[in-house]
Amino acid sequence: xxxxxxxxxxxxxxxxxxxxxxxxxxxxxxxxxxxxxxxxxxxxxxxxxxxxxxxxxxxxxxxxxxxxxxxxxxxxxxxxxxxxxxxxxxxxxxxxxxxxxxxxxxxxxxxxxxxxxxxxxxxxxxxxxxxxxxxx
Amino acid sequence: xxxxxxxxxxxxxxxxxxxxxxxxxxxxxxxxxxxxxxxxxxxxxxxxxxxxxxxxxxxxxxxxxxxxxxxxxxxxxxxxxxxxxxxxxxxxxxxxxxxxxxxxxxxxxxxxxxxxxxxxxxxxxxxxxxxxxxxxxxxxxxxxxxxxxxxxxxxxxxxxxxxxxxxxxxxxxxxxxxxxxxxxxxxxxxxxxxxxxxxxxxxxxxxxxxxxxxxxxxxxxxxxxxxxxxxxxxxxxxxxxxxxxxxxxxxxxxxxxxxxxxxxxxxxxxxxxxxxxxxxxxxxxxxxxxxxxxxxxxxxxxxxxxxxxxxxxxxxxxxxxxxxxxxxxxxxxxxxxxxxxxxxxxxxxxxxxxxxxxxxxxxx
Numbered sequence: 001x002x003x004x005x006x007x008x009x010x011x012x013x014x015x016x017x018x019x020x021x022x023x024x025x026x027x028x029x030x031x032x033x034x035x036x037x038x039x040x041x042x043x044x045x046x047x048x049x050x051x052x053x054x055x056x057x058x059x060x061x062x063x064x065x066x067x068x069x070x071x072x073x074x075x076x077x078x079x080x081x082x083x084x085x086x087x088x089x090x091x092x093x094x095x096x097x098x099x100x101x102x103x104x105x106x107x108x109x110x111x112x113x114x115x116x117x118x119x120x121x122x123x124x125x126x127x128x129x130x131x132x133x134x135x136x
Numbered sequence: 137x138x139x140x141x142x143x144x145x146x147x148x149x150x151x152x153x154x155x156x157x158x159x160x161x162x163x164x165x166x167x168x169x170x171x172x173x174x175x176x177x178x179x180x181x182x183x184x185x186x187x188x189x190x191x192x193x194x195x196x197x198x199x200x201x202x203x204x205x206x207x208x209x210x211x212x213x214x215x216x217x218x219x220x221x222x223x224x225x226x227x228x229x230x231x232x233x234x235x236x237x238x239x240x241x242x243x244x245x246x247x248x249x250x251x252x253x254x255x256x257x258x259x260x261x262x263x264x265x266x267x268x269x270x271x272x273x274x275x276x277x278x279x280x281x282x283x284x285x286x287x288x289x290x291x292x293x294x295x296x297x298x299x300x301x302x303x304x305x306x307x308x309x310x311x312x313x314x315x316x317x318x319x320x321x322x323x324x325x326x327x328x329x330x331x332x333x334x335x336x337x338x339x340x341x342x343x344x345x346x347x348x349x350x351x352x353x354x355x356x357x358x359x360x361x362x363x364x365x366x367x368x369x370x371x372x373x374x375x376x377x378x379x380x381x382x383x384x385x386x387x388x389x390x391x392x393x394x395x396x397x398x399x400x401x402x403x404x405x406x407x408x409x410x411x412x413x414x415x416x417x418x419x420x421x422x423x424x425x426x427x428x429x430x431x432x433x434x435x436x437x438x439x440x441x442x443x444x445x446x447x448x449x450x451x452x453x454x455x456x457x458x459x460x461x462x463x464x465x466x467x468x469x470x471x472x473x474x475x476x477x478x479x480x481x482x483x484x485x486x487x488x489x490x491x492x493x494x495x496x497x498x499x500x
Contacts, residue, residue: 029329029363059363061326070300070330092301094308095337098330100301124329128299131324135228135263136353136436 023107027126028117034058036110052130053106064130067106069113072098077121086112100128177214180273180281185406185426187379188398188441189213189283199403199426202381204470207397207441208494209283216497218284218447220454223271223317224310225440227264229256230291231410234265235422236279240272243290243313247302254293262415264291266424266432267321269408270440271447279423280406283444284451290315300328307334311342316450317349319443320365321436325355327365339370339458347458349450351443353435354388361390368392372446372462374438375487379403381472383485387435393487394462395469397438397445404431445493452500468495 026033036055039062052064068091073079079090079099092100103109109127116125184192187199191206232241232254244254256262272289273282290313292306310318318338335350342348352366354375366373367390375387376399383389384401399405409415409424416430417423424432446461456464469489471477482488 057326059326061324063326064297066299068299068301070328072330072333094301094304094330095334098304098333124333126300126329128301129328130297130299131326131328132297133294133322133324134355135322136356136434136439 024110024114027110027113028124029126030124031117036063051106062132063127065106065109065127066130067103067109068128069101069103069109069116069125070094070098070128071101071113071116071125072123073121074123082116082119082121088112097123177211178275178281179277180275180279181277182280182406182423182425186280187403187426188400188405188437189281199379201379201403204472205377205379205381205398207445207490208470208492210494212448212493212497213281213283213285216448216451217275218272218287218444218451220288221284221317221447221450222288222290222313222315223284223319223443223447224290224292224313224315225264225268225271225319225321225443226292226294226306226310227267227319227321228296229261229293230254230264230268231256231408231414232291234269234408234411236269236273236276236282236408237289238274238276240274240282240287241268241289241291244293245291245306245309246293247298247306248293248295254291256410256414259414260416262409262417262424263321263436264293265410265415266407267319267436267440270405270437271319271444273408279408283441284447287444287447294322300331303331304334307338311338311348315348316343316454317351317443317446319440320350320352320371321439323352323355323364323366325362325364327363327368331365332368335365335368336370339368343458346455349443349446349458349461351439351446353439354390354393356386356434357388358386359388361388361392364388366392370458372442372465373487374435374442375485376400376433376435376438377472377490381490383473384433387485389485391484393482393484395442395465395487396472396490397441398490399435399438400426400431400433404428404433405437407432407437442491445491445496448493449496449500452497456500464496464499465491468492468499470495 035058039054089102113125244252275285338348350371354366361367375396376384378384378401404426406426409417419428466488471489
């Protein structure tokens, strides 16, 4: 089975999975799962528009998630081939292997970045988090 | 951020509250090389009260400042001004037209608008102006003297809440502009992998392969630095000391803390405030004085001091790699405080010790 077939099957499985299951409640940071808990609107400390979902990480940091992810592929891998199974678009290349990817929904920003993180062609992937900067 | 300290809090602090245990015992005086004695040629009127740079005997005595609380610039600030070195500051806004920054800032960028107006968003914002003044205020017979008073400054205005990709774009822009140093007097406490990866890449490969010198404030919460930008091993993270030449009790700590610099606590760090009625200063229209109730203190100030010091080192030898700069700062730092330093010469509360400009310069 070649890699293209594997990727297409992975994409199809993700689509089915997403349709019948709730989204992941974690993301990967340096290959470790970090849990995410949705934050009620009243507890939001990051100002944003209604298109942003907010979560609390297990370390107590608030993050915003919207419909974009950051993806770094390993050298000598084909980005378009990797993304072919998914309904996504490449918005910007930020460095030689780092890309900003637009995904169809906020929910998929978590699920898709997790599935990509689990791919051997990917160095890392995570939502394009919104975070507060604190002046010191 | 420790600015806007209420007067009551200052009084309590001056009365001796807030010291951690390791700060209570006497510190061992560091060994420093003989300082060059040249006639004072710095005419900026507030230089006398810049106790973090200038160990003015009268000022030190009247404010009960430990004689070693400064960073031992000797007269190097007359000889060295950071000329030819480019420092990018990423912060919340800047009074570019400040009288003490004239001609200093050559490039600006506002992330929110994509334009060049980096003025403070709120009338009482001041942080970016205060930070920029410490590292780059001109030596022009006005106000204070910046550590690197002839360095070329770039300013990139961030948003208080922004995406990782926006953060990456600010670092990439500073790199495109040719910055030698990026000062970051901020943090998220929760750095993402893509941001970390970008910072590491610039630190190792920026500046045409010599490596960008990226400086971060360690934070003011008296807690482990954790997964903060300042904990990235490739950056230079800076903690804060106080007028007693000991770790300021608010200063964050951890295994990736590099060095210390005076950050103030009982005494503020004199610097710029947005001109006129903008800003927060209560004693002077254009400057945050050391004694201002809203005075500036914290690791934001210490990062700016160290960014300026790096500019002086690069002025002497522009070919120093970022790794060599780090090693110079580490190896020349004064081992202050009462905690033991390990075989590598560091501990988690003071890093490699407090920056000593004279020793760092002599080691080049």
